[in-house]
C-alpha cells in the first residue's frame with residue numbers, strides 16, 4: 001500500500017475522506033475545505049467579518065475621560081503629566097520586548113506586527129548579513145539605582161497628580177481645624193450670650209466647611225482612582241507579556257506579576273497614599289496642640305511614640321511567625337491545586353484520605369503559626385491598646401487639671417480632641433497597615449526587576465521570512481533550571497523540503513532537542529541557524545509565525561476551536577484557518593464537535609480525546625504554513641488511520657517547502673521521513689538518509705515501509721463491507 005492512499009478507519013466516528021493535500025500545492029482548497037468556506041460565508045454577516053474572529057463581549061471599557069480632560073484644571077495636570085511621560089516610559093520599559101501594546105514606537109525596534117502588515121524587504125543584504133544587535137546597557141539587580149528604575153519612570157509621570165494630592169492635603173487640615181472650632185464657639189459664645197443668630201452663623205459655617213471637606217475628599221478619591229487606572233493600563237500588558245516570555249531572573253509567575261501590579265495600584269491609589277499625604281500635615285496639628293498648651297503637645301507626642309514603638313515591636317517580633325505561615329499557606333495551596341488537577345486519578349486509586357491528611361498538615365501548620373503570631377501581637381499591643389482606649393480620659397483629665405489651673409478655656413477640649421484624632425489618624429493608619437507598606441515595597445521591587453529584565457532584552461531588527469536550511473552546529477543545551485546540559489554537541493543540516501525523523505530511547509533528549517530547535521530554550525553553546533539567521537537574532541513573535549510546534553503534552557487555551565487553530569490571531573481569515581484544517585486533515589473531528597469551529601475548548605469547554613488533541617494541535621502548528629515544523633511525538637495517541645493522515649500532512653508540508661522534524665517512538669512514522677537522526681544520551685548516534693539508517697540499524701530496518709495495522713484496518717473494513 002502506498003503512503004498516498006487514503007486511510008479508511010472503520011471504527012472512526014465519521015468516514016470522511018481525508019482532504020486532498022495534493023490540491024494544496026496548487027493553491028486551491030480541497031473540496032471539503034471549499035464546502036466549509038462556502039458554508040461559513042453563507043452564514044456570515046457582514047461579509048468582511050471572519051466567523052472565527054473573537055467577538056468581544058460588551059464589557060465596560062476604560063472611559064475616555066480617564067485619559068482626557070474631565071475635571072478641568074486639576075485633571076489637566078494629570079493628563080499632561082501622563083502624556084509627557086509616555087515617550088520616556090515607552091523607551092524605558094518596552095523597547096525590544098515586543099510588547100503587544102499595539103503602539104508602534106519609532107525606535108527602530110521590531111514590534112508586534114499584525115498579519116498582513118508588510119515586513120522589511122525580503123532577501124538581499126538583510127538576509128545575507130547577520131542582523132545588527134544593539135544590546136542595552138546591562139541593568140542587573142532590582143532597584144539597584146532608583147534614578148534608572150523603569151517603574152519610577154512611570155510613577156514620575158504622575159508627579160503633578162501627586163503634587164495636587166499634596167495640595168489637597170494642605171487645605172484639609174485647615175478645614176478640619178475650622179470644624180473643630182465650631183463646637184467650641186457654640187459652647188463659648190452661644191452658651192454665654194444665648195444668641196440665636198450666633199448659633200445660626202456657626203451652623204452655617206460648619207455646613208460650608210462640611211460640604212467643602214466632603215467635595216475635596218470625593219475629588220481626591222476620584223483622582224486617585226483614575227491615576228490607578230492609568231497606571232494599570234500602562235503596566236498590565238507589559239507585565240503579562242514579560243512574564244510569559246523568558247523568566248529572566250525575575251522569578252514568580254504571571255499571576256504573581258499581575259498580583260504585584262494590583263498591590264502597587266491599590267497602594268498608590270488607595271487610603272495608604274492618602275494617609276502618607278495626610279501624615280505630612282500631622283506635625284501641624286501637633287504644633288496647634290503645643291500652642292494650646294505644651295502639656296497637650298507632650299501628651300500627643302507620648303501617645304504617638306507609644307503606638308509607633310508597639311507597632312514596630314509587633315512587626316519585628318511576629319515577622320518570623322508570619323513568614324512561616326505564608327510559606328506553609330503557599331505550599332498548602334499548591335498541593336491543593338495539584339490534587340484538584342489530578343482529582344480523577346486520586347479518587348480512583350483511593351489516595352484522597354492520605355492526600356487530605358498531607359494537605360491538612362500543611363494547612364494546620366500555617367494556622368498554628370498565624371495563631372502564634374496573633375497571640376504574640378496581642379500581648380505586645382495590650383498596653384498601647386489600653387492607652388488608646390483611655391486617651392479621651394487622659395485628654396479630659398489633663399484638660400480639667402489645666403482648666404482648674406486657669407491655663408485653658410474648657411471649650412478648647414473639643415479642639416484638642418479633634419486635633420488629636422487628626423494628628424494620630426494617618427500615622428495610626430500607617431502603623432496598623434504596615435503589612436500593606438511592606439507588600440507594596442516587595443511588589444515594587446519585583447516589578448522593577450521584571451521591567452529591568454525587559455529592558456535588558458536584546459533589541460531585534462525586522463528580518464525577512466526565513467529561506468534556507470536549518471543549520472544546527474555543535475548544539476549544547478537543556479532546561480535552564482538544571483546545570484548539566486541534556487543535549488550535547490548535536491550538529492546537522494536540514495534543507496527546506498525535507499523531513500527529518502528523530503528517534504532514540506526514552507530520556508535520550510529528543511524533547512529537549514525539539515525545545516532548543518524552536519527557541520524555547522537558548523543554546524548554551526553552539527548555534528541554531530534558521531533561514532541564515534541565528535535563532536537568537538529573531539524577535540520571538542516574528543519567529544513564531546514561521547514555526548509550527550506540537551509539544552508532547554498538548555494544551556489548548558480557553559477559546560473556540562477556530563481561535564485556537566488561528567493562534568488567537570484576531571485578523572485570521574477563514575481561508576487560512578480552513579487551509580490549516582485541510583492540511584492537518586481534521587474535518588472529521590470538526591464535524592463531530594457540538595458547535596464545529598465555534599466549540600469552546602479549555603477549562604469548562606469541550607473535552608477532546610488525546611488523539612483529537614494531537615490532530616488539532618497539528619492544525620494549529622501548520623496554520624500560516626510555517627517554514628519549520630517541529631512535532632514532538634505527534635502520533636503517540638493516534639490510531640493507524642490518523643497516523644497515515646499525519647504522515648500525509650507532513651509530506652504535504654514538505655512539498656510546500658517547509659523543513660519538518662518529527663520526534664517519534666513509533667517506527668511506522670519513520671516511513672514518511674527522508675532523513676533519520678538517532679539520538680542517545682543527548683548525542684547523535686547516527687544520521688543520514690532513511691534507507692542508509694535502516695541499513696545500519698537492524699531494528700529500524702525491520703520496520704516495514706507502511707504500517708501493517710493499516711492493512712489490517714483495511715481488511716476489517718473490506719470484510720465488513722462484504
Ligand SMILES: Nc1ncnc2c1ncn2[C@@H]1O[C@H](COP(=O)(O)OP(=O)(O)OP(=O)(O)O)[C@@H](O)[C@H]1O
Nearest residue numbers: 479481482486504505506507508509510511512513
Ligand atoms: N524541564 C526539565 N527539567 C529538568 N530535567 C528535564 C526537563 N526536561 C527534561 N529533563 C530531563 O532531560 C532528559 C531528557 O528528557 P527528554 O524529555 O528530552 O527525553 P525524550 O528523549 O524526549 O524522552 P521520551 O521519549 O520519553 O519523551 C530526562 O532525563 C529528563 O529528566
